[in-house]
Amino acid sequence: MSASDRLGAQAEPSIEGVTRPRQQxxxxxxxxxxxxxxxxxxxxxxxxxxxxxxxxxxxxxxxxxxxxxxxxxxxxxxxxxxxxxxxxxxxxxxxxxxxxxxxxxxxxxxxxxxFTEHTVLENAALAIAARAGLWSPLVPLLRPQWRAEAMALLDRFGLAPLAEVRADALxxxxxxxxxxxxxxxxxxxxxxxxxxxxxxxxxxxxxxxxxxxxxxxxxxxxxxxxxxxxxxxxxxxxxxxxxxxxxxxxxxxxxxxxxxxxxxxxxxxxxxxxxxx
Amino acid sequence: MSGSANSLSRPAGAAPARSLGEGLPALLGIAALVLVAWAVPWLKFVLTIALAKGIAVLGILLLLRAGQVSFGHAMFLATGAYTVAFVAPFQTEALLLLPLAALLATLLGLAVGLFVVRYRDIFFGMLNLALSMVLYSLLEKLYEYTKGTDGIRVSVLTFAGLRPERETQEWLMFGLALLLAVLFGLLVRAYLASPMGRALAGIKTRETRLEFMGVSARRVLLFAYVLSALMGGTAGALVAMTSRHVTPQLAYWTSSGELVFIAILGGAGSALGPFLGAAAFELVRVYAAAAVADAWQMILGAVLLLVILFAPGGIWGMLAGRLRRSA
Structure with a gap:
């Protein structure tokens, strides 16, 4: 039996507010x-x-x-x-x-x-900058756009209160x-x-x-x-x-x-x- | 989610990252340099050399941020210096010689960097040392072109087409070195705050993560390496134009060690560190050599030992700590 055969075809409830997707x-x-x-x-x-x-x-x-x-x-x-x-x-x-x-x-x-020398916010912003592929040596990492996106990301993970904490202190x-x-x-x-x-x-x-x-x-x-x-x-x-x-x-x-x-x-x-x- | 946030907001020993303002210490430092150069004219030469070496050490600082130590960076300083010495007989304009020297050092940095950024730690350090010693040997052995250990006397230079008197020329060199030190300091500060600069520190702590972010750690290090070569070449040109004599000693491994020594002495936590370290190094050397001619290296060694034991963040780390406590 293949893996897809084993999968249920219908969506089913998982944790509260989250629904498991229908499989393709x-x-x-x-x-x-x-x-x-x-x-x-x-x-x-x-x-x-x-x-x-x-x-x-x-x-x-x-x-x-x-x-x-x-x-x-x-x-x-x-x-x-x-x-x-x-x-x-x-x-x-x-x-x-x-x-x-x-x-x-x-x-x-x-x-x-x-990156243990950086804050949680800087870690997130660095990943966002990496995705953007913008590697200008003169643009600050925590420029408003990336800072906002990083804060939004951390908020989704419940990490916003720890944004300014160094990663090695978590x-x-x-x-x-x-x-x-x-x-x-x-x-x-x-x-x-x-x-x-x-x-x-x-x-x-x-x-x-x-x-x-x-x-x-x-x-x-x-x-x-x-x-x-x-x-x-x-x-x-x-x-x-x-x-x-x-x-x-x-x-x-x-x-x-x-x-x-x-x-x-x-x-x-x-x-x-x-x-x- | 909120429950998660509450339970996670109890980090062990968490301390918000803070950076101390560098603007005021930098302005005070510039004012102090100008004042000393004006009050003690013979120190102008020493301070110009210190500023030049500080620029070269800024490059070492970049590599230290990536956790890499180059024991061969004097090769770029020597490249800049010898470019000035070789070209000066045909082109005496300092404002042309300087960028030319920086450009050649940068190109050498790119060529060497493409090779050495594949390696880390002791291999990175020793490969740099080996390549610098190749350059040293060439400069020493190719007597017909380099005059061997006798070195090359640099011709009298012009500045914007003018040939000023000695005193004016000393001030011009001091001012040029100071200007370039400020510009490179600002450049390095901006660079270290950029994604590339932050990724540089990532090489030291989590190179694997960089790769899994789609970032080439080698390219990140190569950029820093080439930038450090540019600064090394600029420093070399300034040294050659100030001392007006270049020898293979500029590329010798002890010269590279001196740059690392200054980086540790000044502290790698700020773009000001290299200049504090260079000024302290040159002044201790001058006064120690005058006081105890046969033992000045011992005094320098003792100073470094004290810094490592009691101020591991270097002179800048010590100053920053005091300023933070008094704030």
């Missing part, structure tokens, strides 16, 4: 037969995956299963030894991260990649959101997020995810995210792909996959009786 036929991202090994370790061992426009696809699995490797291959950071990747119907294998950003593929990082939740905000500033169609909630305090986690899901849905951005928190996956993912030893062990809606006893026991590592509510 042509995948936005399509990976076929991806293989990559580091020495004897197979980080990708024949990955086939379609990501449909507008969907939120969660990738789960144990450490070392190859989840981040998939993101790195898709964003041009790593080149697979075999296989192909198409984005919007065009092959993208071998293209650099810079070129892929121009095509609309953004990413965030497990360890947020913020707590982990804010760092994660700022990292994703920088990717969103580039107006991607597809964003790949590596563990957007790791390190975020438990009390903040859901509000962080709700914020970023709301912003991404509003901006009609398709999202692939690596996640370890099953509650987050269950609440916010349209589909979930279970990674195991460089392969996709299961793929489908979270309500199905996360109740699969084999997935619970062999991949997630918990006994079925202890599955979350």
């Amino acid at each position: 036929d042509a995948p936005l991202l399509s990976a076929r037969g991806l293989k990559l090994a580091f020495g004897g370790v197979k980080a990708a061992d024949g990955i086939d995956l379609d990501v449909m426009p507008g969907e939120f696809l969660a990738i789960i699995g144990p450490n070392g299963a190859g989840k981040t490797t998939f993101i790195n291959m898709t964003t041009g950071y790593l080149r697979p030894q075999a296989g192909s990747i198409e984005y919007d119907g065009q092959p993208i294998l071998g293209l650099s991260p810079r070129v892929l950003v121009g095509k609309g593929i953004g990413r965030s990082f497990q360890l947020p990649q913020l 707590n982990e939740g804010a760092r994660k959101l700022a990292d994703i905000a920088m990717a969103v500033a580039l107006q991607p169609r597809l964003i790949l997020m590596d563990e957007p909630t790791s390190g975020v305090a438990a009390a903040e986690k859901m509000s962080v995810v709700e914020t970023l899901v709301r912003v991404l849905r509003d901006a009609k951005v398709t999202a692939v995210f690596v996640e370890h928190d099953m509650e987050v996956v269950e609440r916010f993912a349209d589909r979930v792909a279970v990674w195991s030893q460089g392969r996709i062990a299961a793929l489908g809606p979270p309500e199905t996959v996360l109740k699969d006893p084999a997935v619970l026991r062999d991949v997630i590592g918990i006994e079925p009786a202890h599955s979350h509510a």
Whole structure:
């Protein structure tokens, strides 16, 4: 069964005020037969995956299963030894991260990649300036137009009160959101997020995810995210792909996959009786 | 969203970024320089050289912002100086020699930069050093053209077609160096506040993010490198026109080290730092050499040691801290 077959055809409610988009036929991202090994370790061992426009696809699995490797291959950071990747119907294998950003593929990082010497506002404005491609050495970064756009962006992420704070002084939740905000500033169609909630305090986690899901849905951005928190996956993912030893062990809606006893026991590592509510 | 904002607005040790105004310290510095040059005429030469070196160190400051240290930037200073020395017999107009020297240094900076910006950290520093030593060797060995270690005497120059007397010429050189120092200082200040300047600091902290923003870190660094070469060439031309004698020593690695020394001494936090550092360096050198001729390097070393230990932000960092506390 193909990934698109597994997808529900109708829109369905997600978090309050946000509606999951109706899925279309042509995948936005399509990976076929991806293989990559580091020495004897197979980080990708024949990955086939379609990501449909507008969907939120969660990738789960144990450490070392190859989840981040998939993101790195898709964003041009790593080149697979075999296989192909198409984005919007065009092959993208071998293209650099810079070129892929121009095509609309953004990413965030497990360890947020913020410019730590700059304020949150400057980080956002720099991403906006990068998108504008205006690299005059004499135009101030915080000129009114970019400042206003950066403030609007930060406001959408709930970061406006922290605009003048240096990035290295943020707590982990804010760092994660700022990292994703920088990717969103580039107006991607597809964003790949590596563990957007790791390190975020438990009390903040859901509000962080709700914020970023709301912003991404509003901006009609398709999202692939690596996640370890099953509650987050269950609440916010349209589909979930279970990674195991460089392969996709299961793929489908979270309500199905996360109740699969084999997935619970062999991949997630918990006994079925202890599955979350 | 609002709940998110509330929970996120508790940053650990957050402090709004603040920048200290540089306008007033800069004006006071200019006034002090002119006053000293007027009150102690023989120091005019020293201060002109200090201003020229300050311009070269501005280029080092740009690279420091990117986390890169060049141990070979004297090659651009030497290029500017030797351009003046080579061309002066045929064209004595200082106002033509100066841009010509800057242009040639810029072109050399572009050629070298295309190669060295591929590297980072110690490799960047040592490649610059190696290339500067190639230039030093050429200047030293090609005696027929360069007069080797004897160096080249620079012809008497004209300014806007006039050949002023020595005293006037010294004032003209001092004024020209001061004017260029102000202009380059303003240029660097504007550049560092621009997206390109901010991206430069991004090379030091998050080069990966730059690439994932669609920005070529190499191009960002190359622009800064070429700009630093332009300033190095300008500084070299000023040194040659002021001292009217050029030698291969200008390209030697110790000259490059001197520029880095001045950058640390002055502080990389402001465009004023290089000029504070250069003035302090030249004055300490002159007075230390006069007082203890055999040990002036030791005194300079001790000064740098004290700065590193007690004022890691350099002289500018120390001054800025005091001004901030008193504000």
